[in-house]
Amino acid sequence: QITLKESGPTLVKPTQTLTLTCTFSGFSLTTSGVGVVWIRQPPGKALEWLALIYWNDDKLYSPTLKSRLTIAKDTSKNQVVFTMTNMDPVDTATYYCAHRADGSYSNYWGQGTLVTVS
C-alpha cells in the first residue's frame, strides 16, 4: 500500500524559504521508473506542477519557478525534500506530493498541506 504525507510549516513570512518534506511508504525511490512530484493548488484555483525527482536523481522543475525551487531525495529515510525560496503571498496554496507512475502521471497523492504566506 502506497502512502505519502507532506510535512512542514503552515505559515511562512514573505521572502522566507519554504521547506517541505514528503515522507512515503510502499515504494522505493531506487526502483527504476519511480519518481515523486510536487504539485500545488492555490485556494479555489487549479493544480500547478512544480517539480519532479526520479529514481536516478534526475530532476525537473517548472520553467516559470525553476530559479526558486530545489528538490532532493533521501532514499534511506524514504523522504523527498522540496524547497521554494523568496516566498510571496501569491505562493499561498495547498502543496501536494505524489507518486509518479511510469507514464508521467500521479496515481497516489498525499493529503496536502496548506501553506500560508503572510
Add this chain to the structure above:
Amino acid sequence: QSVLTQPPSVSGAPGQRVTISCAGSSSNLGAGYDAHWYQQLPGRAPKLLIYGNNNRPSGVPDRFSGSRSGTSASLAITGLQADDEAVYYCQSYDINLVDSWVFGGGTKLTVL
C-alpha cells in the same frame, strides 16, 4: 492561464452522460503525449481517474472513460450520479516547456 484548456463548468441530470474536453497543442497532446484525468472532491486531494488516455485504475467504475485525438482529449461520464459532482482536471506532458507536466484549468461538474 493553463496550457491545457478545459471548460470551466459542465452540468447534467442524474443518469445522463456528460463529456469534458481538454484542448492542447502540438507540443503536448498533439505530440502524442498521453492525457490523464483526475477527480477532486471538495476538500480532498485529487484522485487519478483515467491514465494513458483511456485506462482506468482499479476501483474506478467503467462509467468513466477517456479518449484522445489530435491535440485534444475528453472525459466521458455516463449514468451520472450525485457523488460525481467534483472538479475534473486533465494533465499531460509538454516538450516546449522544457519537459514539464501541464494541467488544465479544471472543470466543475454539477449534477442537477
